[in-house]
Amino acid sequence: MAAPFAFEKRDKPLRGGQIRAFVVGVVVALLLGSILLLIAGHDPITIYTKMFDSAFGSRRGISTTLTRAVPLGLAGLAVAVAGSMGLWNIGAEGQIIAGAIAGAWVARLGGDLPGPALITLMLLGAVVGGGLLALGPAIARASLGVNEIITTLMLNEVAIRVVRYLVNGPWKDPDGNNFPIAPELPDQSALPALFERSNIGLLIAAAVLLGFGVYTARSAWGYELRIAGSSEKAATYAGISLKAKVFTVLVLSGAIAGLAGGIELTGSSDRLVEGVANGWGYAGIIVAALALMRPSGVAAVAVAFGAVQVGGLSIQTLGVPAAIASILQALILFGALSAAVFTNYRLVRRSSGVTTATVATS
Amino acid sequence: MSTTTTTTTQPAAVELTDIWKRFPGVIANAGANLVVRPGTVHAVLGENGAGKTTLMNVLAGVYRPEEGTVRLRGEVQNFANPAAAIGAGVVMVHQEFRLIPTFTVAENVALGESPRILARRSIEDAVGELAERFGLATEPSKEVWQLSMGERQRVEILKALWRDAKVLILDEPTAVLTPNEATELGRIVATMAADGRSIIFISHKLDEVTEFCDEATVLRGGETVAASLPVDALDAGRLAELMVGEATEVSIRRQRSTVVGDPVLDVRRLSVRDTHGVAVVNDVSLQVGAGEIVGIAGVAGNGQRPLSDAIAGLQAIEDGSVVLDGADITSEKPRARNAAGLAYVPEDRLGVGLAPKLNVVENSILRSYRSLTNGPFIDRGAARASCEALVETYSVKVGQLEAPMAGLSGGNLQRLLVGRELADNPTVVVAAQPTRGLDVQGVAAIQEILVEQSRSGVGILLISEDLDELLALSDRLLVMHEGSVVAEFDPDETSRTQVGAAMAGAVEDTH
Numbered sequence: 046m047a048a049p050f051a052f053e054k055r056d057k058p059l060r061g062g063q064i065r066a067f068v069v070g071v072v073v074a075l076l077l078g079s080i081l082l083l084i085a086g087h088d089p090i091t092i093y094t095k096m097f098d099s100a101f102g103s104r105r106g107i108s109t110t111l112t113r114a115v116p117l118g119l120a121g122l123a124v125a126v127a128g129s130m131g132l133w134n135i136g137a138e139g140q141i142i143a144g145a146i147a148g149a150w151v152a153r154l155g156g157d158l159p160g161p162a163l164i165t166l167m168l169l170g171a172v173v174g175g176g177l178l179a180l181g182p183a184i185a186r187a188s189l190g191v192n193e194i195i196t197t198l199m200l201n202e203v204a205i206r207v208v209r210y211l212v213n214g215p216w217k218d219p220d221g222n223n224f225p226i227a228p229e230l231p232d233q234s235a236l237p238a239l240f241e242r243s244n245i246g247l248l249i250a251a252a253v254l255l256g257f258g259v260y261t262a263r264s265a266w267g268y269e270l271r272i273a274g275s276s277e278k279a280a281t282y283a284g285i286s287l288k289a290k291v292f293t294v295l296v297l298s299g300a301i302a303g304l305a306g307g308i309e310l311t312g313s314s315d316r317l318v319e320g321v322a323n324g325w326g327y328a329g330i331i332v333a334a335l336a337l338m339r340p341s342g343v344a345a346v347a348v349a350f351g352a353v354q355v356g357g358l359s360i361q362t363l364g365v366p367a368a369i370a371s372i373l374q375a376l377i378l379f380g381a382l383s384a385a386v387f388t389n390y391r392l393v394r395r396s397s398g399v400t401t402a403t404v405a406t407s
Numbered sequence: 408m409s410t411t412t413t414t415t416t417q418p419a420a421v422e423l424t425d426i427w428k429r430f431p432g433v434i435a436n437a438g439a440n441l442v443v444r445p446g447t448v449h450a451v452l453g454e455n456g457a458g459k460t461t462l463m464n465v466l467a468g469v470y471r472p473e474e475g476t477v478r479l480r481g482e483v484q485n486f487a488n489p490a491a492a493i494g495a496g497v498v499m500v501h502q503e504f505r506l507i508p509t510f511t512v513a514e515n516v517a518l519g520e521s522p523r524i525l526a527r528r529s530i531e532d533a534v535g536e537l538a539e540r541f542g543l544a545t546e547p548s549k550e551v552w553q554l555s556m557g558e559r560q561r562v563e564i565l566k567a568l569w570r571d572a573k574v575l576i577l578d579e580p581t582a583v584l585t586p587n588e589a590t591e592l593g594r595i596v597a598t599m600a601a602d603g604r605s606i607i608f609i610s611h612k613l614d615e616v617t618e619f620c621d622e623a624t625v626l627r628g629g630e631t632v633a634a635s636l637p638v639d640a641l642d643a644g645r646l647a648e649l650m651v652g653e654a655t656e657v658s659i660r661r662q663r664s665t666v667v668g669d670p671v672l673d674v675r676r677l678s679v680r681d682t683h684g685v686a687v688v689n690d691v692s693l694q695v696g697a698g699e700i701v702g703i704a705g706v707a708g709n710g711q712r713p714l715s716d717a718i719a720g721l722q723a724i725e726d727g728s729v730v731l732d733g734a735d736i737t738s739e740k741p742r743a744r745n746a747a748g749l750a751y752v753p754e755d756r757l758g759v760g761l762a763p764k765l766n767v768v769e770n771s772i773l774r775s776y777r778s779l780t781n782g783p784f785i786d787r788g789a790a791r792a793s794c795e796a797l798v799e800t801y802s803v804k805v806g807q808l809e810a811p812m813a814g815l816s817g818g819n820l821q822r823l824l825v826g827r828e829l830a831d832n833p834t835v836v837v838a839a840q841p842t843r844g845l846d847v848q849g850v851a852a853i854q855e856i857l858v859e860q861s862r863s864g865v866g867i868l869l870i871s872e873d874l875d876e877l878l879a880l881s882d883r884l885l886v887m888h889e890g891s892v893v894a895e896f897d898p899d900e901t902s903r904t905q906v907g908a909a910m911a912g913a914v915e916d917t918h
Contacts, residue, residue, distance in 0.1 A: 272773065279762045
């Protein structure tokens with residue numbers, strides 16, 4: 046027997062559909078989550094209130110949420126910039142590590158420099174480091190057509206191995222009680238604080254996100270990017286060099302992820318550690334997907350994603366098992382992602398036999 | 408041979424009755440019928456957009472028809488999915504092969520069977536035996552990425568035979584093959600038919616149909632216009648006519664250009680090979696004078712698309728040259744050709760001419776955005792103004808300029824595209840299938856624009872599958888067949904039958 050429902054493509058995308066779909070998706074996810082919470086013996090209202098409160102209810106909460114949104118947003122931007130032209134940079138995780146390594150290296154070389162100069166050089170180093178890790182995939186893709194998904198993904202492993210080698214070997218802190226950690230960074234390399242947990246990194250990320258959002262939406266460069274992402278032949282006809290575009294976009298994507306590594310290093314950490322990337326690079330793929338690969342939408346999604354993470358962690362203090370908290374987070378993200386389908390498709394009911402379909406949702 | 412005798416003795420292998428299938432904005436099948444007898448090779452003919460692929464997808468369980476019935480050997484079927492169709496013995500070999508390149512031939516053939524990985528050797532033997540039985544030359548232990556396109560197709564056919572398909576649908580099977588491979592395929596198809604299987608052969612190449620098939624059904628506009636014609640009794644010219652349609656009322660009978668100016672487009676001995684190295688344009692020479700409309704007729708897939716793409720700079724040229732208004736543009740990029748005075752209305756409006764996901768404004772400035780910048784930024788006011796002017800001049804009906812291009816109807820897409828291409832006052836327009844799929848008003852509007860352009864001295868190369876359009880608009884009519892220009896006609900002194908025969912490759916004496 047055939048399924049009673051089928052997806053049918055809409056004549057045109059639902060207007061304002063993304064926001065509506067996200068809201069509906071999140072609501073459905075919260076309802077499903079309530080069932081789960083009730084079964085586990087918790088009051089959903091209390092739990093959801095706590096989640097919201099911990100993420101947005103206090104200065105400290107907002108600061109925690111925003112601090113998480115910084116690497117999420119930059120990694121999301123890295124993926125979205127590539128995604129605007131149909132490229133998949135799955136290597137943000139590795140590029141974050143490469144950025145952090147490069148930043149740490151700069152600190153080792155120029156540890157006596159005054160703070161502003163050192164921080165600037167470290168962040169520049171991080172940008173270069175992330176870009177360098179993306180260089181190979183960029184050249185391979187642009188000149189030989191090698192699938193960038195595979196190459197960027199594999200380089201994640203390389204980056205992880207390299208940082209592991211450094212903190213266990215040549216860069217290992219002699220005073221670190223044999224922990225696999227690098228020595229502490231010079232004091233003046235820490236990003237100046239802003240409020241609560243937040244530091245200047247928030248402003249840097251906000252500026253980069255805003256700048257790229259506007260630049261890709263308004264500039265001729267961003268326009269060419271979108272043409273290339275929509276149709277290669279149309280781009281060729283318009284005189285856009287696809288090879289040059291692919292190359293610059295992938296390197297740029299890596300550089301943005303590298304910056305995230307640099308900010309994590311100088312902002313949230315006091316030394317280079319193995320887990321510096323903390324999964325931000327992979328989470329960035331989800332952020333970019335939720336932003337529909339539009340750089341201008343990444344910031345809002347990153348804040349929302351950060352809030353879900355903060356909320357998910359906080360409810361564990363109410364006795365909700367970590368597993369359920371994770372499932373709740375996943376449900377919310379999954380709901381928002383899958384609901385986006387409805388902007389382009391609608392659900393139709395199949396009556397038995399071969400009669401015409403009827404519309405079930407508008 | 409008559410249907411009454413066959414139905415009494417043996418039910419048809421396939422019987423599709425009154426099939427309807429609609430897609431947003433398109434009726435793909437409007438009451439199409441098809442009857443295929445067991446043990447025969449049955450051609451399904453029709454132009455692009457005639458509904459062949461949709462009808463076959465209905466038979467193969469990919470689509471469910473909105474109305475109509477599918478019968479196999481007399482029994483009504485209601486396939487929920489392709490797997491159900493395969494279970495009932497209907498297997499489709501798609502144009503894009505569905506093979507896993509890093510798996511061996513045998514693994515691909517047996518894919519989806521119950522796991523018998525350990526029995527690899529015995530599967531290879533079984534696949535080899537099956538291949539031998541049907542004369543399919545292949546090596547079961549070879550990996551698919553090492554195979555030529557022809558060999559890959561044989562693997563697809565093996566997959567079908569492995570599942571004991573009683574009905575095999577081959578969707579334009581020779582499109583990817585070299586001539587030798589095509590001949591080989593004909594032999595394989597005959598062997599399968601002799602084994603009692605039915606083969607449905609989708610094509611728009613008439614010579615293959617007469618060579619490989621027993622009967623032919625012709626679709627046009629989603630309907631069956633001729634059912635189960637015996638191929639022996641077929642006249643290729645008549646088939647071509649059935650495919651392109653009877654003479655309809657001519658919308659515009661243009662005054663021929665009396666004074667044709669100097670050649671503005673001069674294509675000299677042009678040859679093009681496709682990505683498989685197959686020659687798709689052979690030594691084509693043609694000239695278009697200022698103010699002249701030169702039509703190119705031909706059954707789809709006879710080199711029209713690579714020819715127009717090569718002139719526009721989207722297809723690598725193997726040999727020969729293209730001269731535009733005296734300047735050799737053979738090695739120029741598309742943009743330089745535009746600047747030299749070339750406008751291109753490609754066959755694929757969405758995808759080549761227009762970017763589907765971008766909005767109307769963004770698409771309208773595809774050729775001009777570099778001059779609409781303010782520093783690194785696109786001057787949105789200027790872009791919008793130029794788009795509004797275009798929409799106004801060419802009466803494009805569009806709800807919102809920020810709406811994605813893909814939401815516009817075919818006629819409005821084409822008006823915008825044509826308008827954009829004409830904005831720089833070109834000297835030559837290459838228009839490929841400019842009115843295909845448009846409604847009556849859309850067709851008239853586009854034709855009028857082309858005629859208007861020719862009056863103002865623009866040379867137009869008009870590639871079309873609509874013979875009436877070509878006869879009405881062209882000053883001279885060329886016919887392409889298998890990548891070559893095989894005939895030239897004066898539209899005032901020829902008939903549809905004559906042109907149809909040339910399209911089918913039967914070149915009589917032309918002048």
